[in-house]
Amino acid sequence: MSMDYFWEITGPMLEGAKTTVLLFFLAIVTSIPLGFAITLVVRSRFKPLAWLANxxxxxxxxxxLLLQMLFFCFGLPVLPVIGEYLVLDRxxxxALAFTLNYAAYFAEIFRGGLLAIDKGQYEAAQVLGLGRFHxxxxxxxxxxxxxxxxxxxNEAITLVKDTALLYAVAVPELLHFAKTAVNRDFTIMPFVIAGVIYLVMTLILTLFFKILERKFKFD
Known part of the structure; x- marks a missing residue:
């Protein structure tokens, strides 16, 4: 494979990777706070609200997740009466499907984190005179x-890989351009390059979280 051909197919894939990265950041930035909010609702004493969250x-x-994406892309517009007002850009x-899906997973992660904290921590805070907020x-x-x-x-790394599902709803992203090049040139190299790009993205994320873990003394 010549360098000219390498850059010819890598350029469009890097453009597609921008969409992949954009979806990742949108999903992670919105789903984490939403997931935490859902966790608080699940713990609410108002049972109907907690039931809805569960x-x-x-x-x-x-x-x-693929079914949820298809529902938001193609299902909402065909709903009776209100469907015409729910036509969204793909x-x-x-992004909406990713946010809601990952918010549910993060909600369970945060719930597990809260359950892992000894009840003595709450009692100690009361002894110290701290209010609920503090x-x-x-x-x-x-x-x-x-x-x-x-x-x-782990969920963040999975999210990077799940962005490939955009291919199923015809949003041009990394995998879309790789598949286009494979069909056109009858070579698997675009898939190899796409795999390397995904690995680089997950490596960066892994290193980032390793730094966070060291900061919070996980070692």
């Missing part, structure tokens, strides 16, 4: 974050 988590974790629809922000949440960080790291 139902949301069950549905989003129990159905394929990238926007996919107890959560100064004692509980920092510990929850340390506990949940490895699982959050």
């Amino acid at each position: 139902a949301f988590i069950y549905v989003m974790r129990g159905t394929p 990238f926007v629809a996919a 107890t959560m922000t100064r004692i509980i949440l920092p510990q929850m974050f340390r506990i949940a960080l490895p699982a959050v790291s």
Whole structure:
């Protein structure tokens, strides 16, 4: 393979990788706070609201992300009466599906982190005279974050790979350009290059989370 051909096929794939990275950042930035909010709702004393949050988590974790993407892309517009108002750009629809799906997973991760904290921590905070807000922000949440960080790291890396599902709804991203080059040139090299790009992205994420883990003394 000549260098000219390498750059000829790599250029478009790098352009597609921009869409991949954009979807990743949109999903991670929105799904983490949403997931934490859902965790708080699940723990709410208002049972109907907690039930709805649990139902949301069950549905989003129990159905394929691809199905959810197809629903937001092609299902919403055909809903009776309101469908015409729910026509979304395919990238926007996919980003919405990713956000809701990963929020459900992060909600469970954060719930597990909260459950892992000994109840004595809450009692100690009460003895010190800390209110509920300060107890959560100064004692509980920092510990929850340390506990949940490895699982959050795994989900973030999975999210990078799941962005390839954009291919299924015809959003031009990294895999789209790789498949186009394979079909045109009858060579597997575009797939190899795409794989290397994905590996580089996951390596960067892995190193980032390793730094966070060292900062919070996971070693």
